Amino acid sequence: MRQKLGTQISAGFALIALISIFLVSISANLLINRQFEKYAQNQQEKFSENLAEGLSLQYDSGTDGWNVDYIHGVGMYALNDGYIMKVYDKDGGIVWDAENHDMARCHQIMDTIRARMGKVRPRLNGDFVTHRYNLNQDSTSVGYVDISYYGPYFLNENDFRFLDSLNHILFVIGIISVLGAALAGTAFARHISNPIAKTTQITKEISEGNYEIRFKSQIGTGELHELTQAVNHMAESLERQERLRKRMTTDVAHELRTPLANVSSHLEAILEGVWKPTPERLQGCYDEIQRISRLVSDLEGLSQAEKEYVTLEKEPVELLTLAYTVRDSFEQELASKSLSCSMTGETCTVYADAKRIRQIMDNLLSNAIKYSYEGGEIHISVHDFGESGVLEVEDDGIGISQEEIPLIFERFYRTDKSRSRKTGGTGIGLTIVKALVQAHGGKVTVESETEKGSRFTVVLPKGEDDE
Ligand code: ADP
Numbered sequence: 001m002r003q004k005l006g007t008q009i010s011a012g013f014a015l016i017a018l019i020s021i022f023l024v025s026i027s028a029n030l031l032i033n034r035q036f037e038k039y040a041q042n043q044q045e046k047f048s049e050n051l052a053e054g055l056s057l058q059y060d061s062g063t064d065g066w067n068v069d070y071i072h073g074v075g076m077y078a079l080n081d082g083y084i085m086k087v088y089d090k091d092g093g094i095v096w097d098a099e100n101h102d103m104a105r106c107h108q109i110m111d112t113i114r115a116r117m118g119k120v121r122p123r124l125n126g127d128f129v130t131h132r133y134n135l136n137q138d139s140t141s142v143g144y145v146d147i148s149y150y151g152p153y154f155l156n157e158n159d160f161r162f163l164d165s166l167n168h169i170l171f172v173i174g175i176i177s178v179l180g181a182a183l184a185g186t187a188f189a190r191h192i193s194n195p196i197a198k199t200t201q202i203t204k205e206i207s208e209g210n211y212e213i214r215f216k217s218q219i220g221t222g223e224l225h226e227l228t229q230a231v232n233h234m235a236e237s238l239e240r241q242e243r244l245r246k247r248m249t250t251d252v253a254h255e256l257r258t259p260l261a262n263v264s265s266h267l268e269a270i271l272e273g274v275w276k277p278t279p280e281r282l283q284g285c286y287d288e289i290q291r292i293s294r295l296v297s298d299l300e301g302l303s304q305a306e307k308e309y310v311t312l313e314k315e316p317v318e319l320l321t322l323a324y325t326v327r328d329s330f331e332q333e334l335a336s337k338s339l340s341c342s343m344t345g346e347t348c349t350v351y352a353d354a355k356r357i358r359q360i361m362d363n364l365l366s367n368a369i370k371y372s373y374e375g376g377e378i379h380i381s382v383h384d385f386g387e388s389g390v391l392e393v394e395d396d397g398i399g400i401s402q403e404e405i406p407l408i409f410e411r412f413y414r415t416d417k418s419r420s421r422k423t424g425g426t427g428i429g430l431t432i433v434k435a436l437v438q439a440h441g442g443k444v445t446v447e448s449e450t451e452k453g454s455r456f457t458v459v460l461p462k463g464e465d466d467e
Contacts, residue, residue, distance in 0.1 A: 006189035013185025021174040041153040048147045052133035059142040071096045084148040113150045195224045211239035251412045259288040298428040305435035312353040319348045319389050320382040326361040338375045345382035348389040351464040356436045363429040364393040364456050372397035388461045396453035409434045
């Protein structure tokens, strides 16, 4: 079974927190314990030295006697803290001995300490060790003291309480951190998984045909934002494709209906004997059928052009030479309308599909001829703009109104003016031009004014390097 991203991220966060806290606690614990033990050991030594120093002051050299009351007080106090003291004079005679004084208490304290240390530090293998300190007054020895205490160190009640509470605090911090990490993980996971879940939902809807759906909320994470934007773009382009597909079907049906209706009504009338099959009438039917086959072949051309993104066969193409060739191939059409066609410009080689570039030029020049008045002038020019090559086809024909300029590259669009001229155009040529230019990564634009003429400009990137 697949786990949810959110659960995985939260669990990951909690696990990382757990491991870090575990490592931090262990190392902190070890470090603190070690330092604390060293501190306890120092304290023991210092305490014993202080005891010895205090005891040496209790000898009165004048009377050659000891302040036994004071020594007793100190000895009992030290005994309670785990220090068993035995004070000797300089001749080795006992001045005060804790064990002699209260043997039972001494043993009780020693047993308690042994038991406690054995329990909490079983590996320490410690025991009571006797340390001897000289008792000096003005650098003369006045006696010595044997102090026994648990070594290498021992910890009293307070010390244990301190260490315990430290461990307790570390434990509580650990729990809080793990909970905090799990919470942060959950919030973070939600931040990431919510848009992903939403994107999944949207793509599912898109795959079911709902192309209008969009991801609307803003996302702070760069990659997720890009993902949602990409999905939105995909939906947009599918929506556009779908719209085009539907329009294409209606447009084709519409474009075919008129000539087909004309042909069938004419033929019907002839068959029923209403009309005589005169050559003019048959020519009319033939023209309509020609129009239908032109439309079909234009449609084929268009679908081919729209596939060109994958099938371009690029090679170095010299635009000026190609333009001359194209002009020459239209010699007859130019002559039949008494049109002049001048050429200017410079040589310019682009890396492109020669057949397709020729198709672009053919369409533009054939339009210029179709939409020119008798005796008009057409001008073709080629320029090298460094990064790109530019081809211009200019005429002084009927022109295109400003409102119609944005529409002429659409399928089947023909301006009102051109329809009335019965040019036989299908309104697909420029759609093909645009598709082919775009397939080459270029751009086609038009400037035009009604009755003054039009100028079509094609910019083609040279594109050798990136191929
Ligand atoms: P068509 O087969 O009708 O020429 P196109 O797609 O080539 O189809 O052109 C679409 C429409 O754009 C034409 O019907 C015409 O109205 C207009 N058009 C194209 N080229 C020119 C031009 N050089 N001068 C005036 N109008 C033009």
